[in-house]
Amino acid sequence: MSEGHVTTLRIDCDDKVTLVADAHGDPADPPVVLLHGGGQTRHSWRATARDLAGSGWYALAVDLRGHGESGWSPDGRYGLNKFAADVVRIADFLGRPPILVGASLGGNSSLAALGHHPELALGLVLVDVSPFLQPKGTDRIREFMSTGTEGFASLEEAADAVAAYLSHRPRPRNVEGLRKNLREENGRFFWHWDPAFLSNRAHQAVQRDKLIDPARLGAAAMSLRVPTLLVRGGESDVLSVADSKRFLELVPHAEFTDVAGAHHMVAGDDNAVFDRVLGEFLDRRVRSRLDLFAQAAQGDEE
Template identity: 25%
Template sequence: MQVLRRDDAPALAVTAGRHPRSPATNPPVLLVHGMGGDHTTWRRIAADLESAGRRVIGVDLRGHGRSGRADYRLDDFRDDLAYVLDALEVPHADVVAHSLGAHAALRLAMAHPQRVRRLVLEEPPPMPRDAADLAEAITPGARLGERLRGLGALVADPRPFLRFDKTMPEQVGAQFQQIDTDWWQGLDRVSAPAVVVSGGPRSFLPPRHLRSLAQALPAGSFVTVEAGHSVHRDRPRAFAHVTRGHLFA
């Protein structure tokens, strides 16, 4: 792991592996975790991609893992991902991302469409479109069932949770309580083929909203894997199958 230190923003911890069999035509795969995780939550998926000959880059988002703490505006997460690609001299990448990380990846693809070749978006929380969305409270969070399913991972390795800045959910959640039609219109700028992965009705994110998100993307598709919010954790083989099918298409 290396730490990318910056004068005007928090340091970012990254892992940047290399694979000698990776064809030059295949860009690196950037893995972006969700709220409360870090790069280690992708171990199984990273190993699967590396075995297929892909270079994998993992990042600890600001306020997570070994990265620094700061403000947590949604566009800051986007800019951090762009900085990681710049610092590692990666002109473009495939991005596999979960929850808050998937939202940040979408913002990256909106702002810098040339930097993202393909997207795997696991349970990305959309911005509210109207008062009905606000009333549904489809913000990042976790129901009791989600928390219980996460206990095994927490017991196995509590470090991601212990290193996580507990002030973040309030700051991030407040931003998802604002109607943002511009965000939805900005999806037109995402040129990368994207698959939106829903965890089905057990997730706190209603599948119909994720389907609407996939339909709003110029090259979007929609897949359901019955698992709840953390598909890559609870159904790793199924998630790896979807990921490989999309990135190697």
């Protein structure tokens, strides 16, 4: 299904889960895969995807499993292995290595995938996430996600919950934009993700978050050989400056940008700055590599 220059795609995964994605731009251009954070949907990347498409990239914004219009895990389980396998499947679907841009859950899913498939991508951009995170910040996210488990009576009520969580942002006057992040059942509005995603986050016996694995993700970070950028929200309570330094020690070739004034949802807090930082990195570190590959291939043909 196509709407203007945006095409909605469906990507089948191994366990009969179908991922839904919006593709922006020319499929012949180098692909950039945009993966959102836990509890969000592909629509959080809409402005970034449009900007990338206008700059000569093929941007694919994907609903992660259990989120948005993508399918829910049939066994109700959501662990790092499943999300990482989906990232691999997305790359297979494209038929060529993309640049992976992941916020929070999307970032660690990409990192985990690269840990087992180092040639999977041409580049990696982690947005306010690393193998090392602040428990206070991640707990605050889970607390917010829990506010919607019983649903909301109206869009206004859902907007109030968002405003309380994102107190640094002005509350939108028109709440209709929230509809794409909600599903309506029996007259109530629920966040557009599988409730099992939240209940499965921590194993009750050991109180360990299945999506945060510093040892595994740290090892994956050490194996990175692709151009890498870590973007931190300057006011983030999830990724600290110390966490960022630990990551950069593991990945000395990585670049780092701190977006002043932004919180955990960096792109949403300052999309203009984020898009500029992302665009400059892609042009400088990735497009130049693609140009070299193209020149080498032309030389071989001659």
